Amino acid sequence: MSSRIVDTAPSVPSPVPPPVSTGIVVLDGVGLGVDDVVRLADGAARPVPGTDAMKRVEEVWDVARRIAATGRVYGRSTGVGANRNEDVPTEAAADHGLRLLRSHAGAIGAELPARQVRAMLAVRANQLLAGGAGLRPGVVTALCEALENGAYPVVNEFGSVGTGDIAALAQVGLALAGEHEWIGAGEDRRSGSGSRSGSGSGAGSASGPGSGAGAGVRPGPAVGSG
Numbered sequence: 001m002s003s004r005i006v007d008t009a010p011s012v013p014s015p016v017p018p019p020v021s022t023g024i025v026v027l028d029g030v031g032l033g034v035d036d037v038v039r040l041a042d043g044a045a046r047p048v049p050g051t052d053a054m055k056r057v058e059e060v061w062d063v064a065r066r067i068a069a070t071g072r073v074y075g076r077s078t079g080v081g082a083n084r085n086e087d088v089p090t091e092a093a094a095d096h097g098l099r100l101l102r103s104h105a106g107a108i109g110a111e112l113p114a115r116q117v118r119a120m121l122a123v124r125a126n127q128l129l130a131g132g133a134g135l136r137p138g139v140v141t142a143l144c145e146a147l148e149n150g151a152y153p154v155v156n157e158f159g160s161v162g163t164g165d166i167a168a169l170a171q172v173g174l175a176l177a178g179e180h181e182w183i184g185a186g187e188d189r190r191s192g193s194g195s196r197s198g199s200g201s202g203a204g205s206a207s208g209p210g211s212g213a214g215a216g217v218r219p220g221p222a223v224g225s226g
Contacts, residue, residue, distance in 0.1 A: 025122075027144070029053040029129030032122070040147055047144045049129055056131030058139055063135030076134075077200070087190035103175050108158035114183065117152040120168065142176050151168035154181040154189075 025036045028050040039045040049057075068076045077093065079086040080100065088096045125143040128135055147154060153175030159167030172182035182188050 006194070022027040024048045025051050027053060027122075027126045027129050029056065029126055029131060032064070032126045037119050037122050041115045042119075043147075043150060046148045047122060047125060048141055049125070049144060053129035053131070054137060056136070057129060057133075057137045060131045060134050060135050083225050098177055098179075101170045101177065102179070104160075104170035105174050107156035107159045107171055107182065112155045112157055113169075114152050117155050119145060120155070121147055121152065121172070124169065139176065146182075149184075151182050151184045154183060 002141060020075070023045045024047070025032075025040055025045045026048050030053075036045070040047055064073075064076070067073055071076060072087070074080070074084060075086050076096070078084055079088070121143050125140055125147070127133075128140050128143075153172050155168045155171050159165065169182055175182055
């Protein structure tokens, strides 16, 4: 399934100048208008997570950890899909989320334009701020840092059949974990330090999210997600 959206942007990512923000867009996890998505995608505004929304993310992250520590949770303490009945061994639990990202990041085809990928980052950050995913707050912080500094991960056009965003979002997750390529302002390309395609400066480099709370974060799977 193609992840491409009909757009006037070229099919090959064009150089992205450093964003010149003229305002802010508050991401509240409730609604995000098309105009604000365009402003964030174009670097004309910087994203600011709403206080209440971040509080929801923190609370749900804490709940998710407590549930996973006491019970069987799909995708967190088990495999997914055909492996949903397979329990994850305790000694393998720490890297389970990273293994899921690696196994799902199978997108192929042309690289999507910067504008389209940045729009995806903005929408995803706002979705996570709804507070239902169970991901650590640093994932939201990292997505917002990327939007603010002009970086975006390499995302390929063709993903999975069914839930078509799985491969694209897995590529984003691997970029946040430092295992997938980022493109920064002026087409500065950097591979993650753990990238299978080569070594580089990692997600905390100049081309990826900054060295704050989100850099190098390893997002685990969302509770109840597929």
